[in-house]
Amino acid sequence: MRKQTLLIVDRDCLFRRQLIDEVKQNQYPAIFWEASNGLEALRYIDALQPDVMFISVRLPGINGFEVLDRTEHLPAVVLTSECTTDAAKAFEYDAVDYLLKPFTTKRLQMSLQKLWCKNNDITDPLQDKAALYPRRILVEKGNRLTCIPVSEITHLKADKDYTWIFTLHNESFLSTQGIGQLMQKLDPQQFLRIHRSYIVNLDHLKELYKDIHKTFITLPNNVELNVSRNYLPAIKELMY
Structure with a gap:
């Protein structure tokens, strides 16, 4: 099973470490990289071309949306935020998911499931069931x-x-x-x-x-x- 390159962009170092631990506990196969601000994220995206990115909307320097506007390589993106006001805009960027902090283990599992299916072009039985419900x-x-x-x-x-x-x-x-x-x-x-x-x-x-x-x-x-x-x-x- 191929490991995916996963970039986590958040100003909070503790949050990044906790997220990495959670993803590992869910046995999501990934190689992890971290960035603490928007400009650093751009450099990592260009160099690594990650498969997956968890990126905070609120970042020092340039925010998460500006990062997505500037990068040529666009991985599968999960946007994170402390407030709900950014949710509608998140899906304008074709985000795989939008996580409101603090989120539960169950909520993160749903995001990882969506990411895995998207990046492997496979259909998950749970996702098939979800497709029966209107968006x-x-x-x-x-x-x-x-x-x-x-x-x-x-x-x-x-x-x-x-x-x-x-x-x-x-x-x-x-x-x-x-x-x-x-x-x-x-x-x-x-x-x-x-x-x-x-x-x-x-x-x-x-x-x-x-x-x-x-x-x-x-x-x-x-x-x-x-x-x-x-x-x-x-x-x-x-x-x-």
Whole structure:
């Protein structure tokens, strides 16, 4: 099995070392290189022509997007960031994935799976299953239909026989379908039901905390949702 050249670009040395350890634990075959800023990354990309690159959006000197704009060799890219505001732009650069720090081992495994399949031109059974789920959905807005990337959905809220869909851009759309119908159309690896009235996108989950007898999660745009006791086991499976 050929080892891939993997370049990690991040200003935080500790983060780079931790990421390398995580990737090794997942038995991803790679030769690792590190860079701490954008200009250094450009030199490494030109010299090494890596197969894979994890690159932070926020870098000293020039940022991650500027690095991708300037380089001629473009490896399979996973962009990392501490905030969600860069997510939409990340996919304009055909990024394989976008990781929000701090990310879980399970979330990293998903990224590595996508990278391996992309660089080896193979189809993974899990990816085949994911392909059954739409990347975009159409919802009504006035007398028009608006296209929403599923990756930008933060959560869904039941409203009787209808469902409110909320996005990273603090927008909300009312779907004529019930929350149960929508749940069947969404990838269960990405969307989790935490309450009979709520479904959340795990990619945008920020925090989980307890307040006396209740458990809450926080999402972008200062959203705070109560986790129903019946759905707590599914949440606990995410804990490491």
